């Protein structure tokens with residue numbers, strides 16, 4: 001048999017895994033090593049998709065197929081790629097092609113005063129916290145206040161608001177780690193304010209997610225400034241916008257429920273621009289917003305400010321990627337510049353260097369968008385392979401020795417399966433949750449390797 005070409009994929013999120021699947025789907029002899037800096041695969045499906053959206057998370061069954069069905073695809077978890085781990089030079093020595101699929105999950109800021117106060121969080125770190133991401137277990141937000149603000153007009157803002165108001169009983173059947181559940185159980189947050197800069201016709205919520213907010217047990221949804229909804233010209237809207245407006249309209253038309261201490265509330269504020277976070281003793285106590293209005297098709301401030309009292313402010317206004325050592329970076333689009341997945345630096349195509357997923361397109365699109373994206377990148381790799389320089393270490397096992405020299409012991413697929421089993425087992429003991437995440441890195445590694453976990457100090 002012909003010696004396979006060797007391809008490294010950096011990142012075991014949806015885009016990396018769809019790319020790996022496409023690379024081995026055509027019969028071209030290709031061996032693929034998928035590296036991830038975490039011991040667990042699936043990227044934002046595991047650490048972004050809301051814990052109560054189990055159906056969405058079940059896409060992992062499709063994503064894992066390359067590891068289950070193709071002996072040519074390996075998972076090498078707990079291997080950071082970059083200056084602190086496996087370097088780009090080492091990758092070049094061992095692989096004909098490298099596909100970067102490491103996503104873009106750095107939080108964007110609002111650029112206003114007070115953002116660094118305690119109690120102010122980006123959605124990336126906040127979502128990572130409740131999702132049990134090992135880098136963010138220390139976030140532990142202070143939920144001992146009745147008010148919380150989520151700034152944003154997309155589904156991530158809805159996810160965060162929902163997790164904050166959802167009953168702990170319901171959250172117990174999700175995969176949130178035990179200590180996250182405990183903190184949410186003790187939460188005193190009763191009022192979550194979603195602050196949207198633009199009007200209701202411009203929100204990026206998908207209608208099922210918006211509708212879900214109104215269907216939550218023990219939660220009232222209150223549309224502030226009802227006239228804003230009525231003032232939208234519904235006839236000029238696309239289908240999704242019209243559906244959203246109809247949902248918002250039905251809430252705006254219903255009687256505002258009397259304040260009931262046994263219930264939680266989500267308040268929707270439109271046409272409000274965050275101006276500054278207000279602090280006391282270094283902690284957030286509120287967000288000042290300015291009312292805006294649309295004049296001649298432009299959003300303009302009215303000068304009228306109001307303070308929303310809150311001990312927690314989460315900004316869910318999007319993500320960006322950090323520059324990667326040795327790769328060009330487009331700071332405006334937050335991507336690695338590329339043409340159809342081939343990395344380019346100005347006019348020059350970087351031989352053997354590819355990109356896929358959020359790093360290729362920017363942080364937009366649903367999980368499924370990464371399938372076509374990965375297939376496009378895999379297609380570029382496969383059509384280039386024959387022409388790529390063959391100056392690659394001939395022994396395929398040399399990379400394993402190199403990792404050992406670097407002191408890196410990868411978490412391989414069978415290790416992940418052990419960690420997976422351990423989490424599923426914890427789920428059974430928590431009232432039938434599908435799984436309970438293990439978040440601490442030492443405990444993850446111990447479960448993966450079947451060794452005794454060092455009990456993390458609290």
Ligand SMILES: Cc1cc2nc3c(=O)[nH]c(=O)nc-3n(C[C@H](O)[C@H](O)[C@H](O)COP(=O)(O)OP(=O)(O)OC[C@H]3O[C@@H](n4cnc5c(N)ncnc54)[C@H](O)[C@@H]3O)c2cc1C
Pocket residue numbers: 010011012013014015016035036037038041042043044045047048049050053056079080081082101102103104105127156356357358359364365366367368370
């Ligand atoms: C909060 C949130 C909720 C979402 N909810 C939904 C939803 O409900 N439905 C939906 O369809 N889409 C959802 N999305 C979008 C979806 O998750 C993305 O489209 C998708 O995950 C992007 O895939 P990716 O592979 O490009 O990046 P990622 O999923 O981010 O995967 C990148 C992977 O690279 C790894 N990595 C990063 N740096 C390195 C490194 N230096 N070395 C090695 N590995 C590295 C990371 O650990 C990660 O596993 C959500 C996104 C977010 C942020």
